[in-house]
Amino acid sequence: xxxxxxxxxxxxxKQMYMTLIKCSFKQQIQFKWDLLFxxxxxxxxxxxxxxxxxxxxxxxxxxGADFKSLAAYTIVASMVMLLTKSHVxxxxxxxxxxxxxxxxxxxxxxxxxxxFFNQIGENLFSLLFEGVLIAVISWKVWSLPIxxxxxxxxxxxxxxxGIIIMFYIQxxxxxxxxxxxxxxxxxxxxxxxxxxxxxxxxPLWFYPDWLRGIGQALPFRFIVHxxxxxxxxxxxxxxxxxxxxxxxxxxxxxxxxxxxxxNFIKKNIEIQGG
Amino acid sequence: xIGLYWAFARISFLTQLEYRGQYFMRMVAxxxxxxxxxxxxxxxxxxxxxxxxxSIYEIxxxxxxxxxxxxxxxxxxxxxxxxxxxxxxxxxxDGILTxxxxxxxxxVSTKIxxxxxxxxxxxxxxxxxxxxxxxxxxxxxxxxWLILDIIGASFIQAAGFMVTTVPAFWLYxxxxxxxxxxxxxxxFLKYPxxxxxxxxxxxxxxxxxxxxxxxxxxxxxxxxxxxxxSSYFQYLTPIVGIVTFLGAYCFWLKGLRAYKSxxx
Numbered sequence: 001x002x003x004x005x006x007x008x009x010x011x012x013x014k015q016m017y018m019t020l021i022k023c024s025f026k027q028q029i030q031f032k033w034d035l036l037f038x039x040x041x042x043x044x045x046x047x048x049x050x051x052x053x054x055x056x057x058x059x060x061x062x063x064g065a066d067f068k069s070l071a072a073y074t075i076v077a078s079m080v081m082l083l084t085k086s087h088v089x090x091x092x093x094x095x096x097x098x099x100x101x102x103x104x105x106x107x108x109x110x111x112x113x114x115x116f117f118n119q120i121g122e123n124l125f126s127l128l129f130e131g132v133l134i135a136v137i138s139w140k141v142w143s144l145p146i147x148x149x150x151x152x153x154x155x156x157x158x159x160x161x162g163i164i165i166m167f168y169i170q171x172x173x174x175x176x177x178x179x180x181x182x183x184x185x186x187x188x189x190x191x192x193x194x195x196x197x198x199x200x201x202x203p204l205w206f207y208p209d210w211l212r213g214i215g216q217a218l219p220f221r222f223i224v225h226x227x228x229x230x231x232x233x234x235x236x237x238x239x240x241x242x243x244x245x246x247x248x249x250x251x252x253x254x255x256x257x258x259x260x261x262x263n264f265i266k267k268n269i270e271i272q273g274g
Numbered sequence: 275x276i277g278l279y280w281a282f283a284r285i286s287f288l289t290q291l292e293y294r295g296q297y298f299m300r301m302v303a304x305x306x307x308x309x310x311x312x313x314x315x316x317x318x319x320x321x322x323x324x325x326x327x328x329s330i331y332e333i334x335x336x337x338x339x340x341x342x343x344x345x346x347x348x349x350x351x352x353x354x355x356x357x358x359x360x361x362x363x364x365x366x367x368d369g370i371l372t373x374x375x376x377x378x379x380x381x382v383s384t385k386i387x388x389x390x391x392x393x394x395x396x397x398x399x400x401x402x403x404x405x406x407x408x409x410x411x412x413x414x415x416x417x418x419w420l421i422l423d424i425i426g427a428s429f430i431q432a433a434g435f436m437v438t439t440v441p442a443f444w445l446y447x448x449x450x451x452x453x454x455x456x457x458x459x460x461x462f463l464k465y466p467x468x469x470x471x472x473x474x475x476x477x478x479x480x481x482x483x484x485x486x487x488x489x490x491x492x493x494x495x496x497x498x499x500x501x502x503x504s505s506y507f508q509y510l511t512p513i514v515g516i517v518t519f520l521g522a523y524c525f526w527l528k529g530l531r532a533y534k535s536x537x538x
């Protein structure tokens with residue numbers, strides 16, 4: 001409004017357009033700054049981790065883990081982090097609150113897959129613009145080894161399944177919004193469990209037995225820890241096969257849970273507004 | 275006048291208690307959120323016993339200083355400054371500026387948060403526990419000094435919130451700044467600063483004095499002298515706190531003067 005009035009005073013439509021262009025340009029710059037800050041932030045997180053690993057290894061017991069595998073672990077974990085970001089819960093709660101969900105229910109395309117591909121698109125974008133740069137530079141700086149092709153194939157497979165598992169968890173938690181009317185805190189709880197049991201912060205092999213025991217019973221470690229262990233070449237063929245089977249099992253479980261929940265919601269739903 | 279501010283603060287506290295279910299969920303989420311950070315720290319500490327020459331309980335003391343000062347600062351400033359960019363964008367700030375009270379005090383007292391109670395309890399528990407384990411008993415003077423340190427540290431945290439969100443007056447958005455210059459940089463505080471590069475230590479001492487939140491003041495209590503700078507730094511937290519907070523306040527005034535309403 002202010003801009004509009006100012007340009008009117010000076011007269012001339014040209015100036016108005018110039019102002020508009022300037023505004024949108026400013027927005028673009030803002031976006032680039034945001035991306036830059038994100039990249040620096042990711043770097044700082046990796047740097048802190050690397051310093052900690054160094055300090056710990058210097059003090060002695062690394063438990064057989066050497067610096068290179070810890071560095072590689074940290075970097076691959078931050079790539080997985082970029083790939084599993086999600087705002088599904090917020091999206092769903094917005095849709096429920098605004099009544100948009102009514103439209104989603106009668107659409108031919110499933111809400112779930114719409115959310116999934118939307119999210120995957122965003123995450124691939126941030127992997128491409130943030131992640132690849134980070135990975136390439138850190139691989140050069142610490143001269144980390146690149147695994148062979150026969151390891152990369154099961155890694156990609158395992159990682160993809162992990163990403164779908166994570167999405168299903170987030171989606172199911174998002175669906176709980178029908179009872180909560182607000183997704184923020186359920187989301188926080190899921191995230192806390194993810195951080196604790198996926199190995200995103202600390203490799204699970206450093207965990208005390210009791211905590212690892214709880215983690216064994218949860219799906220989170222198949223999202224981060226298991227794919228990275230494959231990447232590091234620390235898993236034999238049979239273990240890899242077992243891991244993939246376990247991932248299939250979790251996917252089936254989550255799939256059935258989601259179906260049941262969805263059917264229940266469809267039957268019992270009350271839609272606000274519209 | 276003070277009675278008025280108190281009334282604002284009390285009402286905003288009570289509104290949050292109104293939705294008990296939501297308040298409860300929030301408590302659980304917050305407790306879990308904090309304890310995750312804590313458990314991750316413990317996992318590393320139980321495995322390695324020491325990080326950069328600091329023992330488990332010394333690092334827990336660092337952690338407690340960080341969490342307590344963060345929680346105090348958040349109780350007062352998180353609501354106000356976390357929402358500042360949106361308030362500027364949507365012109366909500368206009369409403370506050372028309373009120374015949376100091377906008378800073380109004381903003382802080384109406385947006386005071388009731389959500390950090392669990393943090394206080396956990397962090398105080400950790401602090402008492404680790405002080406006990408380290409065999410440090412607080413006499414009159416050191417107790418007063420501890421409180422002064424915590425107040426100073428909270429001021430630094432609050433200044434951190436303010437300095438990273440006030441640029442929204444010019445940019446209309448500042449979450450990137452906040453994330454990088456506050457969130458990511460305070461991540462360094464979990465471990466003793468001496469494990470990082472000298473450049474990082476200098477940055478966190480002089481440019482963004484987050485190191486005074488826990489790294490320097492804690493050394494007074496555990497009789498350590500670390501860091502690449504003067505050993506007097508361990509006494510400076512209260513002063514640094516007040517100076518940075520005043521600086522941040524001036525910055526806020528400057529932002530307020532530059533404020534052009536977005537209308538709507």
